[in-house]
Amino acid sequence: MADNSSNSTYWATNIRIILISLVIWALVSFGFGILLRPLLAGIPVGGTDLGFWFAQQGSILVFLGIIFFYAWRMNRLDREHGVDEE
Amino acid sequence: MDQFTINLLFVGASFAIYIGIAIWARAGSTSEFYAAGRGVHPVTNGMATAADWMSAASFISMAGLIAFTGYDNSTFLMGWTGGYVLLALLLAPYLRKFGKFTVSEFIGDRFYSQTARMVAVLCLIVASLTYVIGQMTGVGVAFGRFLEVNNTTGLLIGACVVFAYAVFGGMKGVTYTQVAQYVVLIMAYTIPAIFISLQLTGNPIPALGLFGEHTASGEPLLAKLDAIVTELGFREYTMHHGDTFNMVLFTLSLMIGTAGLPHVIMRFFTVPKVSDARWSAGWALVFIALLYLTAPAVGAMARLNISEMMWPNGGIDGGAVTVQQIEEEERYDWMATWQKTGLLGWEDKNGDGRIQYYNDANPDMQTLAAEKGWQGNELTNFNRDILVLANPEIANLPGWVIGLVAAGGLAAALSTAAGLLLAISSAVSHDLIKGAVNPRISERGELLSARVAMAVAIVVATYLGLNPPGFAAQTVALAFGLAAASIFPALMMGIFSTRINNTGAVAGMLAGLVVTLVYIFLHKGWFFIPDTNSFTDANPLLGTVQSTSFGAVGAAINFTVAYLVAGMTKATPEEIKELVESVRIPRGASAAQDH
Structure with missing residues (x-):
């Protein structure tokens, strides 16, 4: 059935977008903000380093970017697969 | 006019606005209570969500915890915002598509089990009640200061106001009242921060001032702060001192917990469309970020002052x-x-x-x-x-700013406490009593049981709030751990896996909740009663894992147990698999049948 295969492509694409988004989500918070902070220690930002900025502000800004990107991308994907709300 | 009078004026005026809006919205709206959000613009809805979500923990407590610890408490900043990514990507659109109004209803239907629904109600009550304790701590601090009485008296007065407020404000016109509360709350938070940032760095935007130059010394603000605190023998503000593993786990617990708290999830049931549910999470985070980007500046500048x-x-x-x-x-x-x-x-x-x-x-x-x-x-x-x-008093700001902050703190604590009490009372009256104990209960009986549940919840929360297990934000963090361990995994597996069946879900939720609760009680005292704990967070049972960080471990236990048990028991029925398939695509159920 054509519809089912279209729906499964839709779902697989959605899972792929979610996974990519979550990788970025983890990278900026757990990565740059905490675990990888020593690697960013050489990049000075206002009296401290880039890792501190990611932990206190940068990650929040990236989170915002991820959510708006996902909303925009998924609403387009819905239309491409004809599963959007009329 | 003395400060006491100014505070009374500001708090009184803000309360008058909320009550006025509640009455106006009630008269102008014929839509039902649950549909309050429908037809409301996603931006407005995002603002209301932000007010509902940002509680005494965010407003009163968080910047203080950052101020006295520095970098290590960035966990609160990342954790309480990062959860919105999980919510927007993994839960909100699908739960909106499902189209029911409570979290327990979704779990009951998806796992085709009355037991699953009751377990979800139990998880919801435990997490929400813990959360209310944290709010009561904040309410006690705010009322204590603004009425110039001691903390205990402040808490008792606050409890009475919260009760009256929850009964009145909770029933009608919630969304628009919360928009007003957001406006009061964000002004109260940012205006003093702008003044202080100007005093210290000359930059009117506190978030930028934090990384700017300290005008008096000509050094970067954070370098100056590090120098001052180390001279007094404290640890450097900007450096990492605590345990890294615990920091990661704690952040993760707060994130998962955010996505598992019923009163936040419920807001996404009420937007008009699935696509709006995706946008709405983003708008909520925009309004939350206004406070969260300011908070680290407030903390650092206060510590310096x-x-x-x-x-x-x-x-x-x-x-x-x-x-x-x-x-x-x-x-x-x-x-x-x-x-x-x-x-x-x-x-x-x-x-x-x-x-x-x-x-x-x-x-x-x-x-x-x-x-x-x-x-x-x-x-x-x-x-x-x-x-x-x-x-604002420390920075010697004008009296009206101090009054505004008092009003903002109370708005934050009251709106969240009222929302949580409503979640608890509806779980008891609708899901528990009407859904299980006595399905033929009259409307009046249901309403009465809701009020009784609310009264019991507030008495328990006030009693425990007198001897809180931590500062407001820490107590709230425990609630997040409980939500992370019980509700979030069940919802996520319900959407992303068709393999998880009724037995698996129930076993997973119970395992996650019980293990997390026991771990918390072992460290914070049984039922939070002081001196009944066997361990402390300074020297926890498992390595460096503190009780506030255990939620992520509890969630992992939930996932694992659910998969193992589901693998050993009867597979999910076909009609439930079809339900899951339909939840995954936005197009409505009636349209899907046309194919």
């Missing part, structure tokens, strides 16, 4: 503040007012007429103290929860 006030003559060499200054100088008035609440205290231990504030646990400082004749830190008590409320 307090340190300089205690050593007003340029560091240790200039000598500490004198008792006479504290008693007589106007800029130290805040210390006397806060002393009345019992949350701030000082004592001239060595009788030299000065109050030395330093880290007396630091060996280097002990040597210095012996030379100088100090007998320990004399700023004996500084409750973290007072920092944001005291901040």
Whole structure:
């Protein structure tokens, strides 16, 4: 059935977008903000380093970017697969 | 006009606005209570979600915890915002598509089991009740200060107001009242921060001022702060000192917990479309970010101001503040007012007429103290929860700013406490009593049981709030751990896996909830009763995992148990698999049948 295969492509694409988004989500918070902070220690930002900025502000800004990107991308994907709300 | 009157005016005026809006929205709207959000623009809905979500923990407590610990408490900033990514990507659109109004209903239907629904109700009540305790702590601090009474009296008065407020404000016109509360709350938070940022860095945007230059010294603000706190024997503000593994786990627990808290999830049931549910999470985070980007600046700047006030003559060499200054100088008035609440205290231990504030646990400082004749830190008590409320007074800002902050703190605590009490009471009356115990209960009986449940919840929360297991934000963090361990995994597996069946879900939720609750009780005392704990968070049972960080472990247990049990029991029926398939695509159920 054509519809089912279209729906499964839709779902697989959605899972792929979610996974990519979550990788970025983890990278900026757990990565740059905490675990990888020593690697960013050489990049000075206002009296401290880039890792501190990611932990206190940068990650929040990236989170915002991820959510708006996902909303925009998924609403387009819905239309491409004809599963959007009329 | 004295400060007390100004505070009363601001708090009174803000309450009048909320009540006015509630009455107006009630008269103008014929839509049902649950549909309050429908037809409301996603931006407006995002603002209301932000007010619902940002509680006493965010407003009153968080900046204080960051101020006294520095970088290590960035966990709160990342955790309480990062959860919105999980919510927007993994839950919100699908739960909106499902189209029911409570979290327990989704779990009951997806796992085709009345038991699953009851277990979800239990998880919801435990997490929400813990959350209310944290709110009551904040309410006690705010009322204590603004009525100039001690903390306990403040808490008792606050409990009465919350009860009246939940009964009245909770029933009608919630969304628009919350928009007003958001406006009050964000103004109250940012206006003093802007003043302080201008004083210290000349930059009107606190978030940028944090990384800017300290005008008085010409150094970067954070470098200056590091220098001041290390001189007093404290650890560098910007550096990492605690345990990394615990920091990661704690952040993760807060994130998962955010996505598992029923009163937040419920907001996404009420937007008009699935696509709106995706946008709405983003808008909510925009409004939350306005406060969260300001909070680290508030913390750092307050720490700098307090340190300089205690050593007003340029560091240790200039000598500490004198008792006479504290008693007589106007800029130290805040210390006397806060002393009345019992949350701030000082004592001239060595009788030299000065109050030395330093880290007396630091060996280097002990040597210095012996030379100088100090007998320990004399700023004996500084409750973290007072920092944001005291901040405008510490910075010597005008009286109206102080009044505004009092109104903002109460708005934050009351809106969230009322929302949580409503979640608890509807779970008891609708899901538990009507859904299971007595399905034929009358409308009046259901309403009565809702009020009784609310009253019981508030009495329990007030009693435990008198001896809270931590500062407001820490208690709230425990609630997040419980939500992370029980509700989030069940919802996520319900959407992303067709393999998980009724038995698996129930076993997973129970395992996650019980293990997490036991771990918390072992560290914080059984049922939070003081001195019944066997371990402390300084020396936890499992390695470096503190009780506030255990939620992520609980979630992992939930996932694992659910998969194992589901693998051993009967597979999910076909009609439930079809239900899951339909939840995954936005197009409505009636349209899907056309194919």
